[in-house]
Amino acid sequence: MQVDISVELASGLRLKNPVMPASGTYEYGDNVNAFDPAELGAIVTKSISLVPWPGNAPPRLCETSSGLLNAVGIPSEGLKSFRENTLPRLKKYNTDLIVSVAGKSVTEFAQVIAGLEAEEGISAYELNFSCPNLGNGIPFATQPQLMQQALEQARQATARPLIVKLSPNVTDIKVMAQAAEKGGADALALINTVTGMAIDVERRRPVLGNIFGGLSGPAIKPIALRMVWETVGAVSIPVIGLGGINNTADALEFFLAGASAIQVGTANFANPLVMLEIIKGIANYLQENKFTKLTDIVGLARTAIEE
DSSP states (O other), rough: OOOBEEEEETTTTSSSSSEEEEEOOOOOOTTTSOOOOEEEEEEEEBBBBBSOOOOOSSEEEEEETTEEOOOOOOOOOOOHHIIIIIIHHHHTTSSSEEEEEEOSSSHHHHHHHHHTTTTTHHHHSEOOOOSSSTTSSGGGGHHHOOOHHHHHHHHHOOSSEEEEEOOOOOOOOHHHHHHHHHHTTTEEOOOOEEEEOOOTTTEEEESSSTTTEEEEEGGGGHHHHHHHHHHHHSSSSSEOOOOOOOSHHHHHHHHTTTSSEEOOHHHHHHOTTHHHHHHHHHHHHHHTTTTTGGGGGTTHHHHHHHH
C-alpha cells in the first residue's frame, strides 16, 4: 500500500516528506553528504546573519550523560558570502530550501531577508528568534513585543513563508506562540535548546567558554513534546516539532501530539543516516497500521483523550 507522507506547512510550501535537519546540525557541503539531500523534505541552513559572526570563544561543546551542551554562538559566514558562495550550491539539491535567519536587532532579520529576496530557489525563511542573539544576550523568543516587532518587519520584507523558531526558556510557550502567530508567522518550530551548564570538577571552573550553553538530545524530548502539545492547542498554524528526536518512535510521538513536521538535530552527529531511517520508518508505520497518509495520524493522541 502506497502512503502519502507529504506535508503542507504554508501556502506554496508542500514538502515531499516531513523530515528536515535542525539548523546548524547538517553539513551540506558537496563532498561530505552521507546521502542525497534530495531525500529530505527540506534542507534548513545554518543561521545567516547580515555580517559575518565568529561565534563564541571555545570550549563550545560538552557531552552530557543524556545529550549535548553547546555554546557555539551562531557563527555565520554572513549574507554576502552565503549569497555568493553557499546558496548556488544549495540550489542544486532537488528539495525545498529553508534559510535560517539570525539578527542582533529588530531590523536585521528583515535586512537579511531583503538581501535574499531576489534569489531563486528559497522556499521559506526560518527566523531564529530562539538563541541568545541580541546584543545583551536575550533571545527575541522570550520577549513577545520584541519578537512581534522583528517578525512584522520580516513579514513586510517578503511574501515567502516565515517559520518562527521558539525557545523553551520561557514561562509559558503558548504566549510566545500566539505572539508569533499574531505577528504574521506561517508556521512555528519548537523547541530550541534548554539553557544549562557544566563544571569541570578538576579545574573547578565552567566547562564552556560562554559559561552557559544549550542542552539538546534525548534529555529534552519530554520538554519539547509537552511544549508542542501545548502550542498545537493554542495556535491555528502548523507546528514543526524538534528536540531530542533520535529515532522513528520519537518522531511519531510528535506527530501524534499534533506536529505537522519534525526536525532532527543532535542525532545527526551520532548517526548521519538517522533522518533517512526516520523517513522510511514513518512510511512503514503508516503502512503497518493501515493509514494512507501522514495527516491521518497528526494529533491522534489529542483525539484519544477527548473521546
